[in-house]
Amino acid sequence: xxxxxxxxxxxxxxxxxxxxxxxxxxxxxxxxxxxxxxxxxxxxxxxxxxxxxxxxxxxxxxxxxxxxxxxxxxxxxxxxxxxxxxxxxxxxxxxxxxxxxxxxxxxxxxxxxxxxxxxxxxxxxxxxxxxxxxxxxxxxxxxxxxxxxxxxxxxxxxxxxxxxxxxxxxxxxxxxxxxxxxxx
Amino acid sequence: xxxxxxxxxxxxxxxxxxxxxxxxxxxxxxxxxxxxxxxxxxxxxxxxxxxxxxxxxxxxxxxxxxxxxxxxxxxxxxxxxxxxxxxxxxxxxxxxxxxxxxxxxxxxxxxxxxxxxxxxxxxxxxxxxxxxxxxxxxxxxxxxxxxxxxxxxxxxxxxxxxxxxxxxxxxxxxxxxxxxxxxxxxxxxxxxxxxxxxxxxxxxxxxxxxxxxxxxxxxxxxxxxxxxxxxxxxxxxxxxxxxxxxxxxxxxxxxxxxxxxxxxxxxxxxxxxxxxxxxxxxxxxxxxxxxxxxxxxxxxxxxxxxxxxxxxxxxxxxxxxxxxxxxxxxxxxxxxxxxxxxxxxxxxxxxxxxxxxxxxxxxxxxxxxxxxxxxxxxxxxxxxxxxxxxxxxxxxxxxxxxxxxxxxxxxxxxxxxxxxxxxxxxxxxxxxxxxxxxxxxxxxxxxxxxxxxxxxxxxxxxxxxxxxxxxxxxxxxxxxxxxxxxxxxxxxxxxxxxxxxxxxxxxxxxxxxxxxxxxxxxxxxxxxxxxxxxxxxxxxxxxxxxxxxxxxxxx
Numbered sequence: 051x052x053x054x055x056x057x058x059x060x061x062x063x064x065x066x067x068x069x070x071x072x073x074x075x076x077x078x079x080x081x082x083x084x085x086x087x088x089x090x091x092x093x094x095x096x097x098x099x100x101x102x103x104x105x106x107x108x109x110x111x112x113x114x115x116x117x118x119x120x121x122x123x124x125x126x127x128x129x130x131x132x133x134x135x136x137x138x139x140x141x142x143x144x145x146x147x148x149x150x151x152x153x154x155x156x157x158x159x160x161x162x163x164x165x166x167x168x169x170x171x172x173x174x175x176x177x178x179x180x181x182x183x184x185x186x187x188x189x190x191x192x193x194x195x196x197x198x199x200x201x202x203x204x205x206x207x208x209x210x211x212x213x214x215x216x217x218x219x220x221x222x223x224x225x226x227x228x229x230x231x232x233x234x
Numbered sequence: 235x236x237x238x239x240x241x242x243x244x245x246x247x248x249x250x251x252x253x254x255x256x257x258x259x260x261x262x263x264x265x266x267x268x269x270x271x272x273x274x275x276x277x278x279x280x281x282x283x284x285x286x287x288x289x290x291x292x293x294x295x296x297x298x299x300x301x302x303x304x305x306x307x308x309x310x311x312x313x314x315x316x317x318x319x320x321x322x323x324x325x326x327x328x329x330x331x332x333x334x335x336x337x338x339x340x341x342x343x344x345x346x347x348x349x350x351x352x353x354x355x356x357x358x359x360x361x362x363x364x365x366x367x368x369x370x371x372x373x374x375x376x377x378x379x380x381x382x383x384x385x386x387x388x389x390x391x392x393x394x395x396x397x398x399x400x401x402x403x404x405x406x407x408x409x410x411x412x413x414x415x416x417x418x419x420x421x422x423x424x425x426x427x428x429x430x431x432x433x434x435x436x437x438x439x440x441x442x443x444x445x446x447x448x449x450x451x452x453x454x455x456x457x458x459x460x461x462x463x464x465x466x467x468x469x470x471x472x473x474x475x476x477x478x479x480x481x482x483x484x485x486x487x488x489x490x491x492x493x494x495x496x497x498x499x500x501x502x503x504x505x506x507x508x509x510x511x512x513x514x515x516x517x518x519x520x521x522x523x524x525x526x527x528x529x530x531x532x533x534x535x536x537x538x539x540x541x542x543x544x545x546x547x548x549x550x551x552x553x554x555x556x557x558x559x560x561x562x563x564x565x566x567x568x569x570x571x572x573x574x575x576x577x578x579x580x581x582x583x584x585x586x587x588x589x590x591x592x593x594x595x596x597x598x599x600x601x602x603x604x605x606x607x608x609x610x611x612x613x614x615x616x617x618x619x620x621x622x623x624x625x626x627x628x629x630x631x632x633x634x635x636x637x638x639x640x641x642x643x644x645x646x647x648x649x650x651x652x653x654x655x656x657x658x659x660x661x662x663x664x665x666x667x668x669x670x671x672x673x674x675x676x677x678x679x680x681x682x683x684x685x686x687x688x689x690x691x692x693x694x695x696x697x698x699x700x701x702x703x704x705x706x707x708x709x710x711x712x713x714x715x716x717x718x719x720x721x722x723x724x725x726x727x728x729x730x731x732x733x734x735x736x737x738x739x740x741x742x743x744x745x746x747x748x749x750x751x752x753x754x755x756x757x758x759x760x761x762x763x764x765x766x767x768x769x770x771x772x773x774x775x776x777x778x779x780x781x782x783x784x785x786x787x788x789x
Contacts, residue, residue, distance in 0.1 A: 086585075087602075088586035089584065093585075121469075122467065122469045122470075124469075125720060126469055126720065127469050127552070127553070127720075127723040130602065168605065168737040168739065169737040170604075170605040213585045213590070214585060215583065215587065216585050216586060216587070
């Protein structure tokens with residue numbers, strides 16, 4: 051009996067450890083961009099803005115942030131980081147209306163991070179919306195599943211198209227979405 | 235909730251909180267795209283006001299209280315008191331644009347080198363000499379012995395209104411002028427009397443008027459020199475920080491008799507003479523890091539043990555072009571000359587709003603926050619000059635930095651490698667000089683005809699041309715030495731000694747054994763064998779001792 055209990059406990063610990071180790075790579079995804087910083091940002095922005103399919107689902111850009119700037123102001127240096135903020139009220143609305151999951155507003159708007167690493171390459175970081183959503187019940191799970199599907203369209207590049215211009219916020223974004231054309 | 239779910243939730247909430255806090259920390263929008271500004275046409279940024287230590291107020295000098303109508307008139311007035319100044323300038327590279335490398339015997343300088351930016355000065359004097367410290371160099375007949383032709387103002391004026399626009403042979407615009415032509419922007423003519431009375435020590439704006447705009451625009455050429463250094467913050471350069479040390483260029487490039495030390499034609503790659511540089515002595519280059527910091531500047535001895543092989547710049551300038559001004563990384567002349575459907579030249583912009591194509595110049599690529607390439611460098615640079623034979627099947631190195639891990643003189647240096655394509659003579663396998671700017675029919679920018687532009691350029695220098703041209707890939711290297719970051723932003727140990735599988739900054743530097751990074755199978759096998767033998771020895775020895783002790787007990 052003792053052996054069985056010990057075996058069970060050991061199993062739980064091992065599973066927890068494996069889960070702990072794998073969680074970061076499961077929750078967030080990272081891929082190398084074939085373009086430079088500004089072009090990557092611009093192409094993602096235009097994928098979102100110019101797609102009738104995404105527009106129909108309520109997606110619009112709600113900001114573009116440059117966290118590296120704050121570090122510079124403080125006298126330091128970091129490699130470039132740009133964060134595209136994008137939101138759809140069709141997806142955010144139902145979640146924001148439900149008191150039990152309204153705390154998930156902390157994840158809004160959706161962010162796509164574009165950053166350079168030591169190897170000089172540009173990377174794109176996104177949240178694994180599908181997996182995260184599954185943890186918060188059917189409403190959030192279903193919504194985030196749609197978000198995950200749409201995220202794939204955000205990052206579908208067509209290199210044959212010429213590089214578009216970056217879309218800059220019309221005014222300094224005091225808070226998330228302050229300069230939003232739509233969004234959350 | 236299961237343990238797994240709780241843990242997942244915890245990670246997610248913490249991650250989201252971090253993401254949100256980062257986003258909130260920065261309330262700045264993304265940077266606006268930098269505009270490429272033509273040399274001489276940049277906006278003036280006043281330097282931080284310093285209490286003048288000068289013993290002379292030039293506005294009180296009678297010689298300068300006249301309504302000057304030209305630059306040479308001002309120079310004449312300057313020379314009344316500064317009788318030897320022009321003679322000193324005549325000996326400097328800023329005047330001759332020529333330099334004979336004493337080691338390689340190559341005749342260098344702007345007058346002779348063909349680079350892979352704007353390429354060559356000959357046949358384009360009127361345009362290029364906007365950055366000459368003189369007046370009137372419009373062709374090969376320029377009088378280099380004339381003292382009145384020396385331009386004192388460009389290096390010493392402090393109004394910021396004195397600009398030498400390309401196309402005026404080194405003169406400022408004496409009348410209001412639209413520049414660039416067709417842009418609708420009017421550059422006001424400077425009031426020479428005011429400009430002359432403002433003279434003083436050379437400041438960052440003076441040097442920057444040319445050196446920040448090399449290669450045809452802001453930040454284009456060097457990567458570590460651009461207009462962001464006019465009023466830099468600490469993150470960009472600890473020495474030039476406007477709120478800190480506030481160095482001018484001359485603080486390091488300590489100038490004597492108008493001779494400015496710190497040449498890129500003969501860079502000091504390794505300055506290991508102990509101690510700093512005593513000002514006034516001419517025994518070494520005062521514009522090196524070691525001239526002030528010595529060779530053991532760190533409190534940690536392990537860091538000091540790196541200084542014999544690693545240039546200070548390698549760790550302390552981890553990236554260049556950090557001031558928000560993108561530097562040009564690629565320039566392909568071979569695509570120049572395309573016209574739109576109306577037969578007119580055109581420009582295209584990249585995602586950041588910088589020119590990515592210009593009918594006059596071809597295709598470009600820009601980048602900010604560039605991670606340097608690293609090379610062994612011993613200070614010796616060999617140039618591919620116009621007369622040098624080249625192999626068009628290979629990338630032609632406009633300049634080759636010599637150095638190796640084993641020569642005892644080299645250090646690992648960060649460099650900007652600028653890549654491009656430019657015309658070469660197919661018959662003679664040599665680089666070509668072409669006529670870029672001019673109001674005549676032969677200049678590339680007026681008729682987009684390469685044949686005419688090359689013929690004119692080669693005739694100008696009196697060199698043989700086979701009549702056939704093509705484009706060859708070229709590379710030019712620039713040592714990175716400005717934009718020194720705060721010490722907290724220097725490369726960390728792990729950025730070079732990265733775990734295998736990680737990104738190591740010096741991975742492409744040959745002849746280097748990097749502990750923790752580059753495995754030598756033989757050395758590894760020998761090391762592990764020794765460790766295994768030691769362990770075996772301990773076990774055997776311990777075992778024998780235990781057995782012997784038991785036997786002793788039994789007895």
